[in-house]
Amino acid sequence: MLYRTPPNSEEGPSYIEQGIEFYELALKLISPESHSETYARVQNNLGTAYGDLARFNNPDQNWQNAVTAYSEALRFRTAEMEPLKYAACQNNLGTAYWHLANQPETDKHKKLDYLKMCMEAYDEALALAHSLKGVSLSFDLFATHNNLGLANYQIATDKIFTKDKKIRSQYLERALDNHLQALTGISQESETHQSTIGYIVKTIRGFHDELGIQGQNVALSKIPGQLLPEILPKL
Numbered sequence: 202m203l204y205r206t207p208p209n210s211e212e213g214p215s216y217i218e219q220g221i222e223f224y225e226l227a228l229k230l231i232s233p234e235s236h237s238e239t240y241a242r243v244q245n246n247l248g249t250a251y252g253d254l255a256r257f258n259n260p261d262q263n264w265q266n267a268v269t270a271y272s273e274a275l276r277f278r279t280a281e282m283e284p285l286k287y288a289a290c291q292n293n294l295g296t297a298y299w300h301l302a303n304q305p306e307t308d309k310h311k312k313l314d315y316l317k318m319c320m321e322a323y324d325e326a327l328a329l330a331h332s333l334k335g336v337s338l339s340f341d342l343f344a345t346h347n348n349l350g351l352a353n354y355q356i357a358t359d360k361i362f363t364k365d366k367k368i369r370s371q372y373l374e375r376a377l378d379n380h381l382q383a384l385t386g387i388s389q390e391s392e393t394h395q396s397t398i399g400y401i402v403k404t405i406r407g408f409h410d411e412l413g414i415q416g417q418n419v420a421l422s423k424i425p426g427q428l429l430p431e432i433l434p435k436l
Contacts, residue, residue, distance in 0.1 A: 214257040221250045237277040244274035245290050252297060261304045267297040280329055285336060288329040292340045295322035299352060309361045316352050323349040343386035347397055350379035350404070358407055366411050373411065377404045377423060384428075398428075402435045 224247040233240040248270035255263035271294040280287045301307060302315035323345055330342050356362050357372035380400045387394045401424070408416040417436075424432060 217254045241274040241278040264300045288326045289339045291326035343383040346379045346383035350376040
């Protein structure tokens with residue numbers, strides 16, 4: 202197991218690096234063909250360890266390493282054989298791509314590619330998770346909807362990606378749909394509910410910026426009636 206320490210612990214990086222060494226040593230001793238489940242599990246854990254290390258130093262390289270590990274895990278952790286673990290690993294991969302997209306040194310072309318791969322992984326995780334009825338997931342389904350909404354919003358509102366208003370409005374629609382889906386699983390009393398309302402308000406404003414009052418009205422038409430009293434005063 203990876204050594205876990207408080208996020209701000211001065212010893213955090215060394216503990217995580219030691220965990221990474223153990224995982225990499227284990228991978229040298231495991232045949233992926235004959236022990237595919239164990240191999241995939243260790244690769245997934247290795248990806249998580251690199252993501253933990255990215256909080257402390259060299260985030261670009263460590264998130265790249267995380268993507269490599271998660272992608273390798275998914276070679277053997279398939280939707281048919283291990284759907285729950287496959288969905289969780291796709292969710293992890295989406296998060297790693299999102300962090301890569303938002304590194305300061307990432308150029309605009311790579312940033313767009315990373316965001317698209319982020320959304321592809323999240324979409325895969327969500328599609329499979331929603332198809333699995335009555336099972337317990339190891340990741341927060343509704344947080345993933347919010348994350349997917351934020352990735353879509355980022356592409357929609359950053360004009361370095363495209364100046365086509367139709368394309369940007371399509372991304373805004375996907376952002377809004379995912380934030381509304383997130384609300385269906387979040388307690389109204391929670392801080393996450395308020396954060397999600399904030400994302401929805403921001404997305405509606407994005408519609409207004411792109412398409413004027415007509416665009417804003419289209420967005421508002423998608424909002425369930427019981428949410429309008431909470432949202433309208435914030436616009």
